[in-house]
Amino acid sequence: MSLTEYIPKLNSEFVSTASAYRALREQAPLVRVTLPDVDTPMWLVTRYEDMKTILNDSRFVRDATKLSAQEGPSITDQMIAAYGLPPEFGDYNGILVLSDGEDHLRMRSVITRAFTARRVNALRPALERVTRKLHRTMSARGEAELLEDFCYPLASFAICELLGIGEVDQPQVRKEMMDAISGEPDRLVPAFKNMVERCRSLLELRRENPRDDLISELLRVGEEEDGFGEKQIIGIVLTLIDTGIGPAAHFLADAALALLDHPDQVRRLREEPELIGTRAVPELLRFTSSVPVGAPMYATKDLEFAGIQVSRGDAVIPGLLAANHDPRKYSDDALRLDVGREPGGGVGHMAFGHGPHYCIGSVLARIQAEVALDRLFLQGDDAQLAVHRDELEFVARPGDGMHLKSLPVRF
Structure with a gap:
């Protein structure tokens, strides 16, 4: 038998099950695992404090090309090959997600100059308008599929409005993103190519006719920054489209399902509506952890971490869901939803990661959730599951666990 046959495989069902991490978390701070379609064993981090430390540890990098002695393709390269993505996908994906150090800091500073809190907060009235419209349509029918009819349209509207993609084009952008995350090569490859061409066309339009949107601002910043051209934008x-639509939509659905599963928590929110923004949304982000694992990192040298020997080139993946349910951080009720839970220091969870790669869109995600959950559970007609809880279907997403396939509700 090969070595990997002795190592737990983080299949799609496993990485979405909080209780399944318990044994691994107690086994050791770092545990050897493999991912589907990836031959290389890697270390999984499962404990909250270790996660905070390693995500700030400069001895680990995301850009595997910095390790000249690394043998074979990186984890990301293996996944790109396994899912039939064109090679240039890695070039575009690596612009921000797989950069490190000064390169990452420079790129992130460019984005934050365009992706400002002022710009995001100014979107709230439009989000409230769209949320009311979507909810009114669902309520009038008396039933809905929440993911398709509410979560995806709302998440798509939010990121597309910021970028400057008009409402008429948003359904097609949403469809292309659904194809891109399907894991089916005959859908995702053409979708990726269409999205690249759409971006090129939009950049050309904004060069000729700048507006008060994120793409126009990125173009303006690009004129001031060397080495920041069309490919980078x-x-x-x-x-932003990738992380702003799929994960955001599924968090809204996961949060809604969590509240439907816990009517006592809904009652508490109705008694204390001020909890939505201050505690409930952070708690739902922690509890659901809709992105269960983070991007792989690589050790730049032989080192010891949390008492475990890690070799140069070893891949390490952050178990965000595992850390968010660590009883060392949240006591013995880590698996319990509590919309009044005190977050503690910082944001109180790892749903957006930590350190240099902390999610740039975190403010937008929180605002969307506040607006959506307020409308669904406090302002509108009561939503209820339209099927038995056991009848809900889940679908595997490549390297990203199990996600709701649909969420049928009635009003």
Whole structure:
């Protein structure tokens, strides 16, 4: 038998099950695992404090090309090959997600100059308008599929409005993103190519007719920054669309399901509505952890971490869901939803990661959730599951665990 046959495989069902991490968390701070379609064993981090430390540890990098002695393709390269993505996907994806150190800091500073809190907060009235419209349509029918009819349209509207993609084009952008995350090569490859071409066309339009949107601002910043051209902007736009639609929509659905599963928590929110923004949304982010694992990192040298020997080139993946349910951080009720839970220091969870790669879109995600959950559970007609809880279907997403396939509700 090969070595990997003795190592737990983090299949899609496993990485989405909080209780399944318990044994691994107690086994050791770092545990050897493999991912589907990836031959290379890697270390999984499962404990909250270790996660905070390693995500700030400069001895680990995301850009595997910095390790000249590394043998074979990186984890990301293996996944790109396994899912039939064109090679240039890695070029665009690596613009921000797989950069490190000064390169990453420079790129992130460019984005934050465009992705400002002022710009994001100014979107709230439009989000409230769209949320009311979507909810009114669902309520009038008396039933809905929440992911398709509410979560995806709302998440798509939010990121597309910031970028400057008009409402008429948003359904097609949403469809392309659904194809891109399907894991089916005959859908995702053409979707990726279409998205790149759409970005190129939009950049050309904004060069000729700048507006008060994120793409126009990125173009303006690009004129001031050396080495920040069309390829970099397209990579950033694709990253924002990718992370701004799928994960955001599924968090809204996961949060809604969590509240439907816990009517006592809904009652508490109705009694204390001020909890939504201050405690409930952070708690739902922690509890659901809709992105269960983070991007792989690589050790730049032989080192010891949390008492475990790690060799140069070893891959390490952050178990965000595992850390968010660590009883060392959240006591013995880590698996319990508590919308009044005190977050503690910082944001109180790892749903957006930590350190240099902390999610740039975290403010937008929180605002969307506040607006959506307020409308669904406090302002509108009561939503209820339209099927038995056991009848809900889940679908595997490549390297990203199990996600709701649909969420049928009635009003």
